[in-house]
Amino acid sequence: MRPETIENYLKTIYNLSSNNTAVVSNQKIADKLSLNPATVTEGLRKLHGLKYVIYEKSYGSRLTTSGSKLALDIVRRHRIWETYLAKELGFGWDEVHAIAEELEHVNNAKLINKLASILGNPTYDPHGDPIPDAKGKIQKSNFIKLSETKVKGNYKVMGVTDHSPTFLKYLEKHQLIIGATINVKTIEDFDNSIVLVCQKKEVNISPKAAECIIVQSI
């Protein structure tokens, strides 16, 4: 398998298995990578042969220790580049994902560590995702989704789980950027949409969007 192919699979499995414990379905991988399910079946069998994943037929996949290690390395590269593009090169948080998607495949530890060092070895990227350190250690957090918050609670926006420019531009328009503090006003019984106050303005968030916003209770 080509390194890039391996990397794309492992990164995707890592991202889909949240804390790396859950088993990931073929379909979700196919969706994320825009591949035919048949292709994913093939790919997983090969990755199993390479000992990067434990793939159980008709059940699902999870990363092995070595697969996890590689995945964390790719995630690190991706997030360091995103941070560098945003902080040092002046790109918007809605632009960095696409560029990092390509840069992440350049495998040079010295380069990534140099970028990290210039950035002061950050532990979070512009989307609020934790950046693994050079050894693959990742910070754990007790963040929750906006959709899991309680009425009248005060929260701080910590990250997003969707990196599409359209979503990020939408958030930016409502000042819902990382670090913003919000107050959950009501949760509509009708459609579960959330009304919150941010920067003194009232914003109505759809349940779908609330699933993609990560916050911390304050």
Added chain:
Amino acid sequence: MRPETIENYLKTIYNLSSNNTAVVSNQKIADKLSLNPATVTEGLRKLHGLKYVIYEKSYGSRLTTSGSKLALDIVRRHRIWETYLAKELGFGWDEVHAIAEELEHVNNAKLINKLASILGNPTYDPHGDPIPDAKGKIQKSNFIKLSETKVKGNYKVMGVTDHSPTFLKYLEKHQLIIGATINVKTIEDFDNSIVLVCQKKEVNISPKAAECIIVQSI
């Protein structure tokens, strides 16, 4: 054809045809890209179909206008990255080539232009090679090879045509870095090796090495 494959061919043809006029042989392309000659024949036929090169069977190839344009863009990306790695990220001139070889395939004009702007839109890279501007315009120079110099002449080192770490480390050891001024003392009749003075030290340069050092008369 995959973009990366196209880019590697075009860049190689560009580099081998000096001022982009000479016809390039299949073998030279095969050597540079470490490919089997049969593969190169195939590749050139495809590139001809894509209108990137004029490929005449059993004769050679040269770039079309659109091939030239693409080639110059890749050369720009490569050389901007080399310069950025050296000047902004602290890599040695013997390290930058290999990393830039990968980074050059990330095709994002905004990124390259941003890096160039941070560097002050440089016109030469750390090896003395000219960097095309965003429009593909490249600076012309009247530089000559060290092997073409005359005895007793004074010259300034302007670049190298070999980017291998071994060669560059060798040059560095003798202080033969970009900008160094040298005086050609003698050219040995026996083997055409060149004896020159650099930083008050006498250095003996083999004909092979002299072919790879670019200088300017001062």
Added chain:
DNA sequence: ATTATCTTTTTGGTATGCCAAAAATAATAA
């Protein structure tokens, strides 16, 4: 439990990029 639906796998097939060895074609030397 038995459809109906959704997911996964199998099967058969394509395009790309590569190579080794043989055949054809140039280029060079005798």
Added chain:
DNA sequence: TTATTATTTTTGGCATACCAAAAAGATAAT
């Protein structure tokens, strides 16, 4: 000019990464 050598092209083949459609297997719904 003819023989020798070097280069290029052809031929036949291989591995990778894909896909569409059919078959098999799970899951859910009644």
